[in-house]
Each structure stands twice: as structure tokens, then as C-alpha cells.
Amino acid sequence: MKTWIATLAALGLTAGAALADGHGGLKVGMITTLSGGGAGLGLDVRDGFLLAVKQAGRDDIEVVVEDDQRKPDIAVQLADKMIQSEKVDVLTGIIWSNLAMAVVPSATAQGKFYLSPNAGPSALAGKGCHPNYFNVAWQNDNLHEAAGGYATSAGYKNSFILAPNYPAGKDALTGYKRMFGGDIAAEIYTDLGQTDYASEIAQIRASGADSVFFFLPGGMGISFLKQYADSGVDIPVVGPAFSFDQGILKAVGEAALGVVNTSQWSKDIDNAANAAFVESFQAEYGRLPSLYASQGFDTANLMISAFDVAHPAEDPDAFREALRKAEFDSVRGDFSFASNQHPIQDIYAREVVQEGDVITNRIVGVALENHGNAYVDDCKM
Amino acid sequence: MSTILLIEQVLNGLQFGVMLFLMAAGLTLIFGVMGLINLAHGSLYMVGAFAAAAVAGVTGSFVLALAAALAAAALAGAVIEIAVIRRLYAAPHLDQVLATFALILIFSEGTRWLFGSFPLYLDIPDALSGPVTLPGGIEYPRYRLALIAIGIAVALGLWWLTARTRLGIRIRAGENDREMIAALGVDISRLYTLVFALGAALAGLAGALVGAIQSVQVGMGEPVLILAFVVIVIGGIGSIKGAFVGALLVGLTDTLGGLFLPALFRLFMAPDAATQTGAALASMAIYILMGLVLVWRPAGLFGTRAA
Known part of the structure; x- marks a missing residue:
């Protein structure tokens, strides 16, 4: 009996994995700060991101969330785990630039997409820029x-x-x-x-x-x-x-x-997407959204807009092209990418x-x- | 560099030092009497700050908040002593470190579960807010002056407790020979609980006092804990006097180092590089101090046994 259960469970696992990989589902790895002094930032990014996924009603997007404790070594381990064993398609979530510097170059070198909801160190905007790295928040400066x-x-x-x-x-x-x-x-x-x-x-x-x-x-x-x-x-x-x-x-x-x-964001920016975001965030979580929450929200919506065009693992070029177009309703109003894939915005x-x-x-x-x-x-x- | 700036920085160093003393005193008492390395001391600091913020939020009274901080930290200390620490006195230091590290994680997650991840609000009482003008035209925050006064008062109180009371005699006897005082009929396990709760209350007091000028958040105790360990190593493990002198030394070195080292490097380096080198060296200054003290006196300034 026990063996049966184990076998069934194993089958279930592989079936689940096959679904995520083969049937066009999108798997997102979110590494962010959920404990310690910077936890408020990570929570807001996570909540904003998950709210957008939920509102899109997309069951085919799975988000794996892990806490980096604001430590670069832990962020690197988590990224390795997500890429090697979880087989995520897109990585996101990092708050702190020193962690981003430790994770992003190796993730993009392994062919993954990284969408930054916060950290935008100058090194990754200039000489270290990469076709698979997009910053949806701002360049640090x-x-x-x-x-x-x-x-x-x-x-x-x-x-x-x-x-x-x-x-x-x-x-x-x-x-x-x-x-x-x-x-x-x-x-x-x-x-x-x-x-x-x-x-x-x-x-x-x-x-x-x-x-x-x-x-x-x-x-x-x-x-x-x-x-x-x-x-x-x-x-x-x-x-x-x-x-x-x-x-x-x-x-x-x-x-x-x-x-x-x-x-770049404020809750009183006057556009329909922002009004809806502020209201639904408050309804969902019982607090006012911060700029971090807005960045998480925009990051998810950008990703979904590109996923509607192509799956990043099946057709990375089309996915990338769709990201560059940034055809989504940003809560900031006008939003586009500069040639180094960082925002142009008010x-x-x-x-x-x-x-x-x-x-x-x-x-x-x-x-x-x-x-x-x-x-x-x-x-x- | 003006004299006013210098005096203000010396006051800042003193204030930082006496707050470190509140942490280090409990740590050194617990190590001296029970031979226990308590990594969870920083969590008790956090418990004090959260208790104060919660009570201040409901009642609006800072005095009640301080009382709550003392009570909550002492209670938490007594509970973990009875439930966990008591089993560790005979264990090797590594076991103690592991168990008390586990307590840090439990306290941090427990606090997050109760209060959430966002920092709490705890403000300075109105009577102590704002600056006061000292002789010589120095403006200095009233609250920080109060912290210095409270720290010195607690130091005097602890000295009186250990030197002049029966409990103090037992504590000192327990440091020297715990089997002997147990044989003399002192209830050693009650003494241990009491000392642990006392140390915890001091940490809680420090947490509440400092929480009013910093942010009350999960994990706030660990950075202070590291400095408190440096303090007791410099002062000599187990010595209250050593903890006081060590705390002031560390406070002053840290504050004045941050001021003078970048200025010193600016004499012969470009401003940008000098600022960075100076800041880097300043953050090492207290560890260099610790190294020098240990070379000179391996047991610390007032220690009786080698650390």
C-alpha cells in the first residue's frame, strides 16, 4: 500500500513537472527579502506581483517565492536551486543591488530571463547589460x-x-x-x-x-x-x-x-490602471500600496503581456521582443524601455x-x- | 574640526556606550554566573522593544511602555531559562550556541507572526523630545541625554546590587564556585532563573529605550548582540565593571573613529577615496581595539580567566 502511494505521489510530481514544462505553463522564480530589516520591501514587491497574476486569472503561471534574507550568498544558492531543480523560466524579485549583482549575470548567462522589480545597479545598465535582463522599476540613479x-x-x-x-x-x-x-x-x-x-x-x-x-x-x-x-x-x-x-x-x-x-510612482497618479491597482491592493491586503508594490505589480503585468505572445523557453526571441515593446497598462502611465532595457518614465x-x-x-x-x-x-x- | 562637533560626538559615543552596557551587563552576568553563551540575548532586546511599542500604541504612555518592556523581557528570559537553558549548563559551549541560535530563529519568526514584518512605531515621549542647549551653545537631543543618565543610573544600581546585597553576594559566589554555594544551601536553580531574568530585563530595557529613536523591527537585536560580545571580551568576561568600561570604550571608538579616520585620510588622499577608506577602517576600529586589548591582557581589562 505504502509503495503504491509513493509511486502515485512520484507520478503526480512528474506529471506536474511535465505540465509546467511541456504544456506551456510559465514558472517564475521570485527571490526577495522577506525577513530582517528589508522585509517590508520584499513583501510589497511579492504582494504586488501576486496580485497582478491573480487579477489576470492565469492558472498557467506558477510563482515560486523564496526569502533571501538580504544575504548575497543565500540569494545565489536560491537562484541555483530555482534554475537547476525548479527549472523556472523567469527570475525576478531581488530588492538589493548587491544581491542583484551576485545573481543576475549568472542567471542571464544560463539563458534565463531576469525582470528586476527593484534593484537597478549601474553596472547592469551599462557595460554589464544583457538581452535577457530587463529592469521594470528604474535605473538606480x-x-x-x-x-x-x-x-x-x-x-x-x-x-x-x-x-x-x-x-x-x-x-x-x-x-x-x-x-x-x-x-x-x-x-x-x-x-x-x-x-x-x-x-x-x-x-x-x-x-x-x-x-x-x-x-x-x-x-x-x-x-x-x-x-x-x-x-x-x-x-x-x-x-x-x-x-x-x-x-x-x-x-x-x-x-x-x-x-x-x-x-516614479505615487498613489495619486491619475490613470485608470493606477486607481484600480490602489483600490484592489487595499482590498486584498488591507494596507496602502507602496512604490515597491507598484513595481511588483508592473513587473508581473509586463511579464504576462509578453507571455501572451510567446513562452520564454519555447521562443525566447519573441518573448524578449514582446518585453521590449512593453505593451501593458503601467500604473505609472507612460512607460517604455530605453535601448539598455531600463525604463523611460516621468x-x-x-x-x-x-x-x-x-x-x-x-x-x-x-x-x-x-x-x-x-x-x-x-x-x- | 570645531570643539562643538567634538563634544557632541563624545556625547554620542557615551550614549551609544551606555546602551551597549545594558546589553553587555546581562550577557556578562549570565556568562559569569552560569558559564552560558546566550546568543538569544539579542532576541530579548527585540522582545523589550516590541512590548514597549505595543503598549505605547495602546496606552500612549512611555513609562508604561518601559515597564512593559522590562516585564516582558524578564518573563521571556525566565521562561526560556526554565524551559530550555536549564538543560544546557552542563553541556559544551557548542550545544549552547546551537540551542540559543535556535531560540533566535524562534523568537524572530514568533515576533513576525505576532506583529508582521513592517517596522512598528515607537516615539520619544513629549517631555523628552527636541534638543536642549548645553553650556557652550551645544544643542543636543534631550532624549539622548536621558539615555546617558539612565545608563549610568543602571550601572550604579548594578554595582550596588552585586557589591552590597545578599543576592549580589550569591551571584559573586556563584561565579566563583557553584558547587560550593549549592552545598551551602542556596537554591542554585532559582538563583540562575533570577540572574537570567535580570539580564533579560536589562536587554529589554535597552531595546525599548533605543527603539524609540531607531526602528522597532524583527532582527534588530543581532547587530547589537555582536557589539555586546565585543564589549564583554574587551572588559573581561564575567565582570560588570569590565562591561561598563568596555562599553564606553567601544562606544567612543566607534563614534570618534567614524569622525576622525575619514578626516585623517583626507590629509593625504583624494576626498572620495579618503571617505571610503576612512569609513571602511572606522567600521573595523572596534575589532582592532579588541585585538589590541587581548594582546595586552588576554583575559580582557578586568577579567580573571583567559577568554
Whole structure:
């Protein structure tokens, strides 16, 4: 009897595998951060992605989700497992650029497609670009370039800038400096995951700068904003949306009110796809979506639009061509790919405001219109 | 570099140091008295912060939140001592490390299950928010000054407890010879539970106090735990005085290193490279300090046995 059950189970497994491979089903491997300090980001990307798959009603798309714990070595192991034994067709999900650098080049070299819902390190946009790598969120520099552009137009002349010491942190400061017309009072790299910014804040106080630009995603931003608000330093702050997403605003509270931040997405972008997304995300998960959720949602919809044309394992060229066309309803409105397969899109300036009990963001203007990225010419495909 | 900046950084270093002391004191007590390596100490820190955030969210009172943090962490400490740790005193250190590492995972997942993955909100009480102007025109956050005061008060209290009370005599006796005090009629298992709960409460207090200026989230205890281990190794394992001196040394080295090393490299390097080299070296500074102390005194500053 036992043998029978085992045999049946084994048959069932192989049948399932055959279905996924042979009968045109699509298998997606999502490696993202679901535990530790960056868990909120990964959860939002996952939930946004799964919501899109669910809304499309596609039973032929299977998503395997694994937690990378924000550790590059674990992300690499998971990617190997997904490619070798799970036999996924498309990989996605990575939040952090150092993890993306560890996973993406080897995945694309093995013929898999990688659709990035977040991390967009400059190395993968320029010399390391690949036909099978698409970034659906932004190139890392983008929101920071917009922040630099905003700071210039706001009349700031002297900025104190800080970011964590990892690839995206360096891209952030590079991006800000590219678009900022004033001087840099000081430039500081903090530890990734640092929680106490007393020392940095003391240096800001002593610097004589007229503005502070910071890129501290996840829990780092919460710590910084709370401590900054309590320090009595009143130099205005600008930053990318990563430190002002919905999860962070809830934990920071009123300390963030009035801060201007830059984002390619906001819940008040006026289009039908976005309105439907914000409403259905709230209905499904009981919280407001963040920009990460919107990126997960767009990534899934882009993938589905291309899967309607071709299966990535059966006809990779047609699948790739369909991805490049980006024929899906982005919640951001106009969306297209530059030749290095990173987005061309509007980037908005938002202000942190209070709406009833909820602290959230409102668009105050467009910081950069139809913005691509600075690495297009370095990418030879 | 202005004097004001320097003084502010010294205060920051002190504040960081006394918070590390709250963590390290419990760790060193537990190691000194019971010979146990408790990796789950960081989880107790997290328990304190979450308990404080939850109670502050419901009642809005910071004092109640602190009381809840102390109670929850002490209770969690007592429960894991009775349920798990008690079986490990005779076991080799590797078994202790494995078991307490398992506790970290259980606490982290349990907390995530209860509170979710998004950071919680815990704010500074109104009475302590905002900056205060110190003599010499230095503006410094009132809350951080309060943290320094609380840390020093706890250090004095612990010194009084170990040096002047009956419980303290038992704790010190337990460090020296546990068979002998058991033979003298002291209920050793109750003493152990008590010490463990005391250490846990200190960690919980630190978690709640620091949680108000940082983010209250799953996994917040582990980075602090590593530093607390560095502190007790520098101070000498089992010594409260050593933990205090070690914590201040680590706090000051870390803060001032982050300030001076990049400035030092800027004297003879390009600014970009100097910032990066300086920052990299600054994050190593406390480990270099630990190395130097161990070369000079292999048992730590106030340790009696080799670490």
C-alpha cells in the first residue's frame, strides 16, 4: 500500500513537472527579502506581483517565492536551486543591488530571463547589460537624479549628502551629483543596516549646508528621520521615495511631514490602471500600496503581456521582443524601455502630507519628464 | 574640526556606550554566573522593544511602555531559562550556541507572526523630545541625554546590587564556585532563573529605550548582540565593571573613529577615496581595539580567566 502511494505521489510530481514544462505553463522564480530589516520591501514587491497574476486569472503561471534574507550568498544558492531543480523560466524579485549583482549575470548567462522589480545597479545598465535582463522599476540613479534636479530648482546651493556603502548607495550619490547644480558640503557613506545616525547628524549640524540629501532605504530611513527630527537641526531634507514609502511613514510618524521626495510612482497618479491597482491592493491586503508594490505589480503585468505572445523557453526571441515593446497598462502611465532595457518614465516630486489619520505622499510636480538613464551608451547589445 | 562637533560626538559615543552596557551587563552576568553563551540575548532586546511599542500604541504612555518592556523581557528570559537553558549548563559551549541560535530563529519568526514584518512605531515621549542647549551653545537631543543618565543610573544600581546585597553576594559566589554555594544551601536553580531574568530585563530595557529613536523591527537585536560580545571580551568576561568600561570604550571608538579616520585620510588622499577608506577602517576600529586589548591582557581589562 505504502509503495503504491509513493509511486502515485512520484507520478503526480512528474506529471506536474511535465505540465509546467511541456504544456506551456510559465514558472517564475521570485527571490526577495522577506525577513530582517528589508522585509517590508520584499513583501510589497511579492504582494504586488501576486496580485497582478491573480487579477489576470492565469492558472498557467506558477510563482515560486523564496526569502533571501538580504544575504548575497543565500540569494545565489536560491537562484541555483530555482534554475537547476525548479527549472523556472523567469527570475525576478531581488530588492538589493548587491544581491542583484551576485545573481543576475549568472542567471542571464544560463539563458534565463531576469525582470528586476527593484534593484537597478549601474553596472547592469551599462557595460554589464544583457538581452535577457530587463529592469521594470528604474535605473538606480534615477530617483536621485530627480532629487538633485528638484534641489537645484528649489534654489539649494550647498548639499550634505549621505548613503549606505553598497552599489546602490554609490549610484545614489552619483545620481544626485549628476543633476545637482550646487556644491557638495560633505559626502558620507554609512554602513548598510546602520541604525544610529547621531554621528552623521552632528556632522550635518556642523557642515553649514543648506540642504540634506539622503538615501537610506527600509529601517535605516526610519532611524535617520526620527533622530533627525529630534536633533533640532532644521536644514531641509530631500530624498528619493525609498525613505518615504508607506511602511516607513507609518513608523516615522509626523517627523516626516513636509519632506519632498522623488518617485516614479505615487498613489495619486491619475490613470485608470493606477486607481484600480490602489483600490484592489487595499482590498486584498488591507494596507496602502507602496512604490515597491507598484513595481511588483508592473513587473508581473509586463511579464504576462509578453507571455501572451510567446513562452520564454519555447521562443525566447519573441518573448524578449514582446518585453521590449512593453505593451501593458503601467500604473505609472507612460512607460517604455530605453535601448539598455531600463525604463523611460516621468519622475515626480512628492510631499509628505497628512490625510486624516494617515501620513502619506502627494504629488507636487514633475521633477524629470520622460527620463531615461545615463548608461545607455555604455551598453553594447 | 570645531570643539562643538567634538563634544557632541563624545556625547554620542557615551550614549551609544551606555546602551551597549545594558546589553553587555546581562550577557556578562549570565556568562559569569552560569558559564552560558546566550546568543538569544539579542532576541530579548527585540522582545523589550516590541512590548514597549505595543503598549505605547495602546496606552500612549512611555513609562508604561518601559515597564512593559522590562516585564516582558524578564518573563521571556525566565521562561526560556526554565524551559530550555536549564538543560544546557552542563553541556559544551557548542550545544549552547546551537540551542540559543535556535531560540533566535524562534523568537524572530514568533515576533513576525505576532506583529508582521513592517517596522512598528515607537516615539520619544513629549517631555523628552527636541534638543536642549548645553553650556557652550551645544544643542543636543534631550532624549539622548536621558539615555546617558539612565545608563549610568543602571550601572550604579548594578554595582550596588552585586557589591552590597545578599543576592549580589550569591551571584559573586556563584561565579566563583557553584558547587560550593549549592552545598551551602542556596537554591542554585532559582538563583540562575533570577540572574537570567535580570539580564533579560536589562536587554529589554535597552531595546525599548533605543527603539524609540531607531526602528522597532524583527532582527534588530543581532547587530547589537555582536557589539555586546565585543564589549564583554574587551572588559573581561564575567565582570560588570569590565562591561561598563568596555562599553564606553567601544562606544567612543566607534563614534570618534567614524569622525576622525575619514578626516585623517583626507590629509593625504583624494576626498572620495579618503571617505571610503576612512569609513571602511572606522567600521573595523572596534575589532582592532579588541585585538589590541587581548594582546595586552588576554583575559580582557578586568577579567580573571583567559577568554
